[in-house]
Amino acid sequence: GEDVEQSLFLSVREGDSSVINCTYTDSSSTYLYWYKQEPGAGLQLLTYIFSNMDMKQDQRLTVLLNKKDKHLSLRIADTQTGDSAIYFCAERSGAGSYQLTFGKGTKLSVIP
Amino acid sequence: DTAVSQTPKYLVTQMGNDKSIKCEQNLGHDTMYWYKQDSKKFLKIMFSYNNKELIINETVPNRFSPKSPDKAHLNLHINSLELGDSAVYFCASSQDRRAGSDTQYFGPGTRLTVL
Numbered sequence: 001g002e003d004v005e006q007s008l009f010l011s012v013r014e015g016d017s018s019v020i021n022c023t024y025t026d027s028s029s030t031y032l033y034w035y036k037q038e039p040g041a042g043l044q045l046l047t048y049i050f051s052n053m054d055m056k057q058d059q060r061l062t063v064l065l066n067k068k069d070k071h072l073s074l075r076i077a078d079t080q081t082g083d084s085a086i087y088f089c090a091e092r093s094g095a096g097s098y099q100l101t102f103g104k105g106t107k108l109s110v111i112p
Numbered sequence: 113d114t115a116v117s118q119t120p121k122y123l124v125t126q127m128g129n130d131k132s133i134k135c136e137q138n139l140g141h142d143t144m145y146w147y148k149q150d151s152k153k154f155l156k157i158m159f160s161y162n163n164k165e166l167i168i169n170e171t172v173p174n175r176f177s178p179k180s181p182d183k184a185h186l187n188l189h190i191n192s193l194e195l196g197d198s199a200v201y202f203c204a205s206s207q208d209r210r211a212g213s214d215t216q217y218f219g220p221g222t223r224l225t226v227l
Contacts, residue, residue: 033215037153042116042202042220086153100216102155 006089006103013111018076020106022089025070032065033090033100034074043088046074076108084110115139116219118203124225125193133188133222135203144186145204145216146178155202161186190224198226 003025012018024032030051035043049056049063049072056063062075076083086105093099116137125131137144143162149155159178160167166178175191190197203219 031215035218043155043204043218045215045217048215088155099157099160105153 004089004091004101004103006087006106008104009107009109011109011111012079014079014081016079018074018079018083018108018110020074020076020087020089020108022072022074022103023070024072024089024091024101026091026093026101027070028093029070029091031092032063032072033092034061034063035088035090035102037086037088037105039085046087079108079110081110081112084108116203116205116217118201118219118222120222121220122223122225124227126227127193127195129193130189130191131193131224132190133201133203133224135186135188135219136184137203137205137217137219138184139205139207139217141205141207141217142183143206144180145206146186146188147202147204147218149200149202149221151199158188159186193224193226195226198224200224 005023031048033048034046036046037043047058047061047063049065051067054065060077064073072089086107088105089103090100119134145160146158147155148158158169158172161178161180177189179187200221200223202221204216206216
């Protein structure tokens with residue numbers, strides 16, 4: 001079945017850039033998502049990218065997609081303490097698929 | 113204002129009890145979902161419900177049953193609670209799961225603790 005992998009932890013200094021990586025196995029993935037979960041809160045959709053794109057930028061967030069290698073990354077520029085959270089990568093297979101497959105989440109810790 | 117809301121936020125109960133978690137969305141979406149997030153933060157889909165069509169993840173025990181009184185609500189009923197049911201349960205909704213650009217919006221979660 002589909003699998004989504006992420007590293008579990010990332011620690012960066014405030015003001016630096018953070019790069020969170022994700023790999024997936026499903027070659028029929030159409031959309032890939034990044035969600036943010038703050039402590040004790042629900043998942044917040046940050047951004048998503050269609051599989052025929054290789055980059056998407058939204059303010060401090062840059063998503064890079066290498067479809068050949070099935071590799072997705074989320075870059076957060078000028079990381080702030082408020083960015084400390086767990087970041088989930090998710091993929092959606094083919095139009096008509098109801099299911100999102102999530103990675104296990106990367107816990108980002110921002111050091112002041 | 114809240115797009116997807118769940119009640120209660122916390123639920124502590126004894127093993128063997130029956131409980132319900134409620135979910136409401138005011139986004140006008142057609143599809144709603146229930147996810148379970150275990151202690152290791154791994155998210156797994158449990159159900160998808162669209163226009164009276166229920167799709168069940170086959171790994172979900174039949175003690176779990178979703179009930180949808182209308183398009184804006186999808187409640188989760190759990191019978192004979194077990195210790196392993198302790199988790200955070202997230203409700204989500206999306207416009208149309210058949211559309212390629214469909215995006216799911218999540219509720220704040222319900223933390224269930226079974227003693």
